[in-house]
Amino acid sequence: MTELIIAAAAVLAVAGVGAAGYFRRKGEQARRRAEQLREHADRLTLQLVAAEQCVGHLATAVIPAVAKGGPGDVGPAGVLPVPAQLDGTPLAERLRAVPGAVAAAVEDVRTRERAAAERATAHAADQVRQDTERQLAQVRRESVGVARAAVRGFANNIVARSARLGRAVSQGVRRHISDEAYATLVEIDHLAQQMLLTASGYSVLAGDKLSRRWPATTLTDIVRAAMGRIEGYERVKHPEMGSVVVEGRAVEAVVHALAVLLDNALRYSPPAASVHVSLEQGHHACFLIVDDAGLRMDDERLLWASDVMSGEQRDDITRLGAHPQTGLRVASLLAENYGFRVELTAPNIYQGTRAMVVLPKNLIVDPGSAQPVPQSVARSLPPKPAARAADPAAEEATEEATAPAVTTAPAAPDPEPAPATPAAVPVPEPVGSSPAPATAPATTASGLTVRRRSPAPAPARRPAAPEDTGPGRPAVAAAWAAGTRRGREGEQPAPASADAIRTSAAHPAPHDAADDEGH
Amino acid sequence: MSGPRRDPDMVRPYVRTQGRIRAREDVRLESVVIAATGPTDTLGPDARRVMRLFAGADGGLAVADIAAALELPPSTVRILVSSLMDSGHLSSPVAAIDDQPDFDLLQEVLRGLRSLV
Numbered sequence: 236m237t238e239l240i241i242a243a244a245a246v247l248a249v250a251g252v253g254a255a256g257y258f259r260r261k262g263e264q265a266r267r268r269a270e271q272l273r274e275h276a277d278r279l280t281l282q283l284v285a286a287e288q289c290v291g292h293l294a295t296a297v298i299p300a301v302a303k304g305g306p307g308d309v310g311p312a313g314v315l316p317v318p319a320q321l322d323g324t325p326l327a328e329r330l331r332a333v334p335g336a337v338a339a340a341v342e343d344v345r346t347r348e349r350a351a352a353e354r355a356t357a358h359a360a361d362q363v364r365q366d367t368e369r370q371l372a373q374v375r376r377e378s379v380g381v382a383r384a385a386v387r388g389f390a391n392n393i394v395a396r397s398a399r400l401g402r403a404v405s406q407g408v409r410r411h412i413s414d415e416a417y418a419t420l421v422e423i424d425h426l427a428q429q430m431l432l433t434a435s436g437y438s439v440l441a442g443d444k445l446s447r448r449w450p451a452t453t454l455t456d457i458v459r460a461a462m463g464r465i466e467g468y469e470r471v472k473h474p475e476m477g478s479v480v481v482e483g484r485a486v487e488a489v490v491h492a493l494a495v496l497l498d499n500a501l502r503y504s505p506p507a508a509s510v511h512v513s514l515e516q517g518h519h520a521c522f523l524i525v526d527d528a529g530l531r532m533d534d535e536r537l538l539w540a541s542d543v544m545s546g547e548q549r550d551d552i553t554r555l556g557a558h559p560q561t562g563l564r565v566a567s568l569l570a571e572n573y574g575f576r577v578e579l580t581a582p583n584i585y586q587g588t589r590a591m592v593v594l595p596k597n598l599i600v601d602p603g604s605a606q607p608v609p610q611s612v613a614r615s616l617p618p619k620p621a622a623r624a625a626d627p628a629a630e631e632a633t634e635e636a637t638a639p640a641v642t643t644a645p646a647a648p649d650p651e652p653a654p655a656t657p658a659a660v661p662v663p664e665p666v667g668s669s670p671a672p673a674t675a676p677a678t679t680a681s682g683l684t685v686r687r688r689s690p691a692p693a694p695a696r697r698p699a700a701p702e703d704t705g706p707g708r709p710a711v712a713a714a715w716a717a718g719t720r721r722g723r724e725g726e727q728p729a730p731a732s733a734d735a736i737r738t739s740a741a742h743p744a745p746h747d748a749a750d751d752e753g754h
Numbered sequence: 755m756s757g758p759r760r761d762p763d764m765v766r767p768y769v770r771t772q773g774r775i776r777a778r779e780d781v782r783l784e785s786v787v788i789a790a791t792g793p794t795d796t797l798g799p800d801a802r803r804v805m806r807l808f809a810g811a812d813g814g815l816a817v818a819d820i821a822a823a824l825e826l827p828p829s830t831v832r833i834l835v836s837s838l839m840d841s842g843h844l845s846s847p848v849a850a851i852d853d854q855p856d857f858d859l860l861q862e863v864l865r866g867l868r869s870l871v
Contacts, residue, residue, distance in 0.1 A: 398761065405763040408827035412783060417829035418775045421768045428766060449764055455799050456765050463766035469773040475799055490764075 282326075285318035289330055292316070301338045383441045390438035394446060397431040400424075425463070432464040432494055436565040439491075444572070449486040451600050454479045454523065457486060458512050461494035467501045473512035478602060479521050485598045488573040489523075495562040496525045496577070496590040504529025504587060521599060523592040528585035540579045543567050574598060767830040770800045777832035778839065780846065783821075786814040787835055787844045794843065800826070804834055805843060814847055 297315055315334050321327040404424040408417055435445060452460075454476035462468035481489055500510040504527040515522040532540065544567045563577075570577045576593040583589035768775065781787075789808035797805065804820055821831040838844040855863075 401763075401766075402761045405761050405827075408763075408767055408829055412828050414776055414829070417827075421766075421775050424766055425768055448760070452764065459765040459769045459799070463769045468769060475802070477799070 278320075281320050282324065285320040286326060286330075289315070289318060289321070293330065293333060297334050298337050301334055302341050304338075386437050387441035387443055390434045390436075390441060391443065391446070393434035394431060394438055397427045397434060398447060400427040401431065428464045429466065432491065432498075433561075435491060436495070436561050439565050439568050440561060445487045445491065445569070447487050449483055449490075451480050451483045452486045453477045453602070454481065454514060454521075457481060457490050458493065458523075460490045461497055464490075464494040465498040465501065467506075468497075470501060470509050471497055471512060472509045474514070476514045479514065479516070479594075480600050480602045481594065482598050482600045485573045485575065485594075488569040489575065489592060489594065489598075492566040492569050492575075492577055493523065493525070493592055495566045496592070499562060500525050500527035500529065500588070500590065503527060503532075508585075519596055521594045521596075523594065525590040525592075526583045526585060527587040527589075529587045531582040531586055532579065532588040537579060537581055544570070544577055544579065546571065762825070763827075767827055770798075770826065770830055771833040771837070772798060774833050774837060776836075777829065778836040781817060781832050781836045781839065783818040783828055783832065784816060785835075785846060786816050787839065787846055788814040789844055790842060792843060797838075797841075797843070800824070800834055801838055801843070804831070804838060808844075 293315060315331055317327045317330055321330070401424065404420050404427065407420045408424075411417065411420070435447075439445065455473070458471075458473045458476065462471050497510060497512075504510060508528040510528075511524075511526045513524045513526070515524060540563055543563045546567065566577050570592075575595060575598060576591075578591045578593065579588060580591070581588040789805060794802050794805045803824055807815060807820060807823055817832055817835050818828060820826075820835065821828040824831065826834075835844055839846065
């Protein structure tokens with residue numbers, strides 16, 4: 236039993252020792268763990284302190300520095316001295332990233348601010364610019380208006396005066412028959428016509444219409460009217476173009492445009508070369524062509540000219556430049572206003588430049604309604620009645636009636652013409668009574684002119700009676716010639732060529748001649 | 755614009771005469787001229803108009819008459835006629851007078867004849 240007890244006691248002792256060892260080990264373990272925990276807590280406390288310091292530094296030094304610094308300063312300011320205690324912790328990484336993030340945020344805000352400021356500035360500048368432009372435009376408008384008005388006033392004045400001068404010359408050359416007076420008047424006239432061309436060009440540029448009006452006119456006379464307004468017109472060669480008649484309202488415009496083109500052609504061709512005018516009749520238009528043998532217009536200038544013609548370069552009167560080239564601009568304006576076209580091409584058959592006035596059919600009228608100026612005594616017979624029967628012609632006729640009235644007017648004031656009576660009577664008399672050619676030239680001459688013009692042609696100029704007077708006039712002349720011869724009595728003039736005519740006119744007397752023509 | 759009247763000369767006189775401003779001395783307003791036959795194609799428009807006046811007339815025309823018929827200034831017509839005479843289209847029947855004995859001589863002869871009768 237005792238053994239049992241001893242054995243039990245030994246087992247218990249062994250168990251007790253074992254338990255003691257176990258507990259001692261366990262206690263050791265717990266102590267070590269507590270040690271570890273304290274160390275960890277200490278480390279964390281240190282780290283916390285360090286983090287506090289670091290964040291303080293960040294807040295007081297680094298961020299203001301980054302915020303203050305320019306966009307380029309992110310580098311040095313971004314280096315945040317992280318305490319050694321925090322090395323290797325995620326916090327350290329985060330803290331290190333802060334300055335960069337702040338710098339980026341600051342930069343971003345700055346950029347946005349800058350953009351906003353720029354936008355505001357641009358807006359303000361825009362407003363200022365718009366205001367300035369508006370004001371500039373207004374000033375410009377005003378100055379163009381002023382310039383236009385000045386040019387218009389000036390040009391119109393010159394146009395009116397030189398037109399009046401032209402009329403005065405027209406009367407003058409009818410009134411004065413002396414060679415000297417005629418030569419002087421014609422010279423004055425040529426200058427006045429050129430002035431008229433220039434001045435009415437400026438008046439058109441300044442926005443006015445042409446002031447002079449003409450009846451429907453043949454192209455022949457339009458070309459010749461244009462020739463009268465330029466220097467060197469003797470070099471212009473043109474065929475007869477009586478078959479085409481331009482409507483009255485477009486006549487002055489076509490004359491002006493053509494004068495400009497002819498002037499250009501003459502100016503740019505050698506002094507001895509001719510300028511050729513020709514006519515081409517198309518289906519829808521008539522083409523009046525001006526060819527010069529001068530220098531071919533170069534491409535640049537042709538381009539400029541076509542721009543002018545198309546209206547692109549036809550800027551206003553204040554933009555003509557220091558050496559204004561008004562001619563083509565005026566031609567282009569006129570063409571647009573009056574419904575025709577002007578074209579320039581080069582080279583032409585003479586290696587020069589070709590200018591063309593394209594007259595659409597609506598500007599062309601029936602030849603019957605041409606100018607009142609009698610085409611011829613013999614020729615006017617057949618077409619005239621037809622023309623008068625036609626309705627549109629009647630309209631022209633009334634216009635014609637005014638035109639010739641003008642023609643007669645200058646003659647009227649002359650003292651001699653009024654008393655003159657029947658045509659046939661006074662005519663043979665002066666020559667008959669003084670058969671020698673030694674009649675007092677001045678008085679007789681003027682007397683004769685006037686006497687012949689007033690009685691006989693008076694009806695002739697009325698559109699009503701061209702047929703009657705046509706044949707009559709040569710008859711009167713024949714009577715005069717016969718009377719002259721009879722006065723010389725029995726003289727047998729030698730020239731054979733004139734003989735036949737003379738005898739027939741002298742003996743069977745004026746009546747025969749008149750009858751012949753009456754048919 | 756400045757006046758109701760229209761200029762009668764749309765074609766100016768110097769253009770009509772192709773720049774010539776002097777007539778021949780012997781072409782006066784009262785001179786009678788006669789037409790020669792011949793082509794007139796080469797003539798200018800006004801010269802042709804002058805020639806057409808003769809087309810129907812079987813005799814001479816005075817320069818003043820031509821001026822009146824064509825409603826042209828007399829001096830212009832004198833020049834036109836001068837040019838036509840230079841080119842041979844017109845001639846002056848009176849020109850023969852230059853070759854003829856003068857008036858006094860003729861009167862002497864007449865008186866002589868009468869005394870004979």
